Amino acid sequence: MAQATGRIVPGEESAIHDEPHIEGRRITVLQVVERVEGADRGPKAVADEYDLPVADVYRALTYYHDHPDEMDAVRDRRREREASARERGAKTLDEIRDGRE
Structure with a gap:
């Protein structure tokens, strides 16, 4: 049985992500949501x-809904990184799965 961490690490405190995640794990709040x-x-x-x-899943959901501005900023950063990667020629997951060039 998994043990509860009891804490969501905010993005600005994280050494592994620039977004909130479950303490001791690499899964982010947004991934859970x-x-x-x-x-x-x-x-x-x-x-x-x-x-x-x-x-921990409920803690992540609660954090997400308690911090809408922070989570909007996380989504914006993700979109910007994705757009930048696309401009450099990166494929989307759908393109990779479908075998598109």
């Missing part, structure tokens, strides 16, 4: 997928 709310999966399924306590 995208899997629970974006992919319509339950918190238990996401917890099992990442060997997390369900409580």
Whole structure:
């Protein structure tokens, strides 16, 4: 059974990400939210997928909804990095999966 960390590390305190993540893990708050709310999966399924306590999944969801401005900024930074990578010729995951050149 996974042990609860009890803490979300804000992006500005993180040595591994520039966005909030679950303490002691590399999974970000936004990754959890995208899997629970974006992919319509339950918190238990996401917890099992990442060997997390369900409580940590709920902590990530709570953090996301308690910090909307910070999470909007995270999404903006991601979009900017993706656009920059595309300008340099990087493929999207869909293009890679589909075998597009």
